[in-house]
Amino acid sequence: MNNELDTEQFEHIPESEPTSDTAPDGTQQQGAKPQAPYYSFKDTVQPQKVRRVGTLTMGLALIATGVVAIAVLFNPSLDVITIAKLAPVVLIFLGIEILINHFFHRGDKLKYDFLSGFVCFVLICASVSAIIIPPLYEQYGPHRYESGYRIGSEIETMCFQALSGTPVSSLSARVHLEGPLNSKQELTYQDLRPMDYVELDIQLMGSYTDKAQFAQDCKKVLEKLTAAGIPFRNIRFRYSADEGVQYYLNIDDKFEAALDAEKLAQLVGDNTEELAWESTQAQLETESEEMNSELEQQRAELEQQREELAAERQAFEEQQANAA
Numbered sequence: 001m002n003n004e005l006d007t008e009q010f011e012h013i014p015e016s017e018p019t020s021d022t023a024p025d026g027t028q029q030q031g032a033k034p035q036a037p038y039y040s041f042k043d044t045v046q047p048q049k050v051r052r053v054g055t056l057t058m059g060l061a062l063i064a065t066g067v068v069a070i071a072v073l074f075n076p077s078l079d080v081i082t083i084a085k086l087a088p089v090v091l092i093f094l095g096i097e098i099l100i101n102h103f104f105h106r107g108d109k110l111k112y113d114f115l116s117g118f119v120c121f122v123l124i125c126a127s128v129s130a131i132i133i134p135p136l137y138e139q140y141g142p143h144r145y146e147s148g149y150r151i152g153s154e155i156e157t158m159c160f161q162a163l164s165g166t167p168v169s170s171l172s173a174r175v176h177l178e179g180p181l182n183s184k185q186e187l188t189y190q191d192l193r194p195m196d197y198v199e200l201d202i203q204l205m206g207s208y209t210d211k212a213q214f215a216q217d218c219k220k221v222l223e224k225l226t227a228a229g230i231p232f233r234n235i236r237f238r239y240s241a242d243e244g245v246q247y248y249l250n251i252d253d254k255f256e257a258a259l260d261a262e263k264l265a266q267l268v269g270d271n272t273e274e275l276a277w278e279s280t281q282a283q284l285e286t287e288s289e290e291m292n293s294e295l296e297q298q299r300a301e302l303e304q305q306r307e308e309l310a311a312e313r314q315a316f317e318e319q320q321a322n323a324a
Contacts, residue, residue, distance in 0.1 A: 053101055053111065057094040058121075065124050072135075080132055087128075139180055147187045148175040154189045155198060155230060162228035167217055169205040173198055189231065197233035200225075204239045214239055214247040215265035222257050244278075246271045 072078050155173040163171070178195040181187070192198070202221060208214045218237045225232065235257070237249040249268045251257050256267065 053098055054094060054114075057090060057097050060093060061090045061124055065128065076135065076138075080135055084128060084132065090124075144177055144181060147181065148177050151175045151177075151187060151189045151192070152198075155200075158189075158228060158230050159200070159225065162224050162230060163221060166221055166224065167204050167206045168202055168221065170203040172201045174201075192231055198231050199234040199236070200232050201236050202238070204237060206239070208239060208241070208245075208247060211247060211265045211268040211270065212261070215249065215268050216261045218249050218268075219261040219264055222251070226257070244271075244275055 068080075068083055072080060152173040152175045155175070156171060159171050159173070175192075176197050176199070177187075178197075179193070185191070204214070204217055204221075206213075206217065208217075214237075221237070222235070225235075233253070235251040237247075237251075239247040247268055247270050249264065256264075259267075
């Protein structure tokens with residue numbers, strides 16, 4: 001609609017009586033100000049229609065969110081994450097609503113309903129959170145921890161039975177469960193999937209003089225674990241002697257587990273360099289203490305000699321004074 005006023009909408013109203021500035025014959029007197037004509041509206045101007053944009057889209061979004069929430073309540077196994085990825089569809093519908101109002105209602109004024117949109121956005125976020133949080137709690141809450149602990153205890157029992165007669169002093173198993181879990185099922189080690197993995201920490205006892213002996217016992221343990229069918233991905237072997245000597249071996253895949261004892265010995269690490277450094281440091285500290293002790297002794301002897309010289313000088317001065 002054109003905002004400019006058309007002159008046809010006004011009606012000119014002539015003056016009915018002469019004023020003091022007008023002569024009796026209707027002519028305007030000299031020096032008088034001209035009278036401006038005035039007008040009145042024939043018809044009232046119709047106000048521009050206002051259309052609110054965004055209310056329809058947000059209403060549909062609330063309906064969809066409520067439907068999904070009800071569906072999850074009755075079917076907890078529903079893939080909520082995939083449904084949540086469809087959230088940008090709300091923006092698509094909002095754009096379609098804007099285009100429809102722009103092309104089919106050109107004469108109307110569009111008003112974006114920001115307040116309603118914000119309120120609906122908050123409600124949608126709260127609804128999505130209420131949908132997503134319970135499945136996440138079931139997947140990553142106490143059920144996952146209890147399942148991992150229970151399976152780890154089963155594997156430790158199996159290892160205890162399989163490794164009898166080996167120089168193993170302690171063993172612990174950590175189970176890492178990856179991906180979604182069935183919260184209604186009590187999992188055992190037989191339910192482990194290819195994505196799950198087990199880590200074993202094994203402490204050996206014995207009298208090892210070199211890496212080769214340690215690697216031979218590690219190989220025996222690996223063979224028994226493999227023969228018993230115990231699932232593992234990573235194994236950490238440790239040995240600590242009373243003298244401070246330590247050996248360690250990390251098996252990170254099946255290829256390393258299949259190596260013979262000679263090649264495993266090349267992967268064994270120790271703390272010989274650390275022990276050598278500690279020994280050198282201790283030797284240096286001992287030598288430093290001995291040098292400090294000798295210096296203190298020499299200082300004491302010099303102090304004693306100084307006192308003796310001072311006493312002799314005093315005696316000599318007294319003799320000189322008596323002789324005088």
